[in-house]
Amino acid sequence: MKVAIVTESFLPRVNGVTGSVCRVLEHLAAHGHEALVVAPGPAPSSYAGARVAPVRGMALPCYPTFAVGVPTRRVTAILRDFGPDVVHLASPLVLGASGLAAANRLGVPAAAVFQTDVAGFARRYGLRGADPIIWWWLRRLHGRAALTLAPSTPVLAELERRGVPRLARWGRGVDRARFHPSHRSAEVRARLAPDGVALVGYVGRLAAEKRPGLLTRLVGIPGARLVVVGDGPEEGRLRRLMPDAVFTGFRTGTELSELVASLDVFVHTGADDTFCQAVQEGLASGVPVVAAAAGGPLDLVRPGVNGLLYAPDDGGELRAAVATLVDDVRTRRRMAVQAAESVRGRDWETVCGELMGHYRDLVHGAADRPAESAA
Known part of the structure; x- marks a missing residue:
């Protein structure tokens, strides 16, 4: 099969969209x-044997480190020369609209992967009242795709409520070699908590859409030390507000694997995540998760089994949930075992196999094709 992936984000920028695209490319290469x-x-x-055709990108004014592709009809020429069987639109918004228009012009089915809560993102950056026009555009865009893939059941329900047609669920995989309890490191723990206190960790971007300011509600929990893994525009402010926290900066590879597995409690503050790969990686590492009861984490965190949920805007409830796990070592250890078990069967090989099934259905006409072209 020949697959063209049109993505709003790619390397060297590292985020959830880039990560899932890379895993899909690796799977496609491994299977010929x-x-x-x-x-x-x-x-x-290039990446994993696939040629990368760059188009002009534009940094977002509110988030200079994040760039989106500028719409261009050149995408049609690129896809025509490649001759794909299916077009994969990764979190389509701007460049994805050009990819969808090109696919429809060429008569190629397109699978649109809904991965970013754009309306939630806009609200976090002060664009209040923009929801109606954002959802109008997303509904128009996804309505012209042959299939829209939602990463979690809450997002699937929201898309149905918003009137997006032709929906299916496609989750995200986790690398169970990179994220595994075996990476727990006595050396890392001794360095971060020489006094033996519990390590409470956050892993992710330090940016408004992830609401890292909620971490300040965890300051001063007895018997706990806060570890913040990641960077972003909020880092300076958080360092000032949490002088006793450990800030590691952005980490990857073995270092990230050891940091995550060495935590005792994994905290996620975002409330607009369509899936939340960071939460799944924490669970795979054998760490109980405390996350907001919204979006993707609702599919991942089973309260009292592999973690706890808190009301998204209730910092007091977040603090209480973390303090409960810090105090109760026995419950924490039980949840740690169940956390790792809860992601069994969610490896990328399995998840990408499901995606290939959706591709085959599209190629063989199992999904209704939209008659109208996206302009």
């Missing part, structure tokens, strides 16, 4: 399929 990537530049010339 041919792939092409259209992404905002700058970008590498």
Whole structure:
């Protein structure tokens, strides 16, 4: 099969969209399929054997480190030359609209992967009241795709409520070699908590859409030390507000694997996550998770089994949930075992196999094709 992936974000920018696209490309290469990537530049010339065709990118004014591709009809020429069987639109918004228009012009089915809560993102950056026009655009965009794939049941329900047609669920995988309890490190724990206190950790971007300011509600919990893994525009302010917390900066590879597995409690503050890969990686590492009861974490966290949920805007409830796990070592250890068990069967090989099934259905006409072209 020949698969063209048009993505709003790609390397060297690291985020959930980029990560899932990379895993899909690796799967396609491993199984003998041919792939092409259209992404905002700058970008590498290839990845996992797939050629990357860069288009002009534009940084968002409110988030300079995040760029989106500028719409261009050149995408049609790129796809025509490649001749794909299916077009994969990764979190389509701007460049994805060009990819969808190109697919429809060429008569190629397109699968649109809904991955970013754009309306929630806009609200976090002060664009209040923009929900109606954002959802009008998303409904128009996804309504012209042959299939929209939602990452979690709450998002699937929201898309149905918003009138988006032709929906299916496609979750995200986790690398169970990279994120596993075996990476728990006595050395890391001794360095971060020489006095033996519980390590309470956050892993992710330090940016408004992740609401990291809620971490300040965890300051001063007896018997706990806060570890913050990641960087972003909020880092300076958080360092001032939490002088006793450990800030590791952005980490990858073995270092990240050891940091996550060495935590005692994994905290997630975001409330607009359509899936939340960070939560799944924490669970795979054998760490009970405390997350907001909203979006993707509702599919991942089973309260009292592998973690706890708190009302999204209730910092007091967040603090109480974390303090409960810090105080109760026995419950924490029980949840740690069940956390790792809860992600069994969610490896990327399995999840990408499900995606290939959706591709095959599209290619063989199992999904209704939209008659109208996206302009």
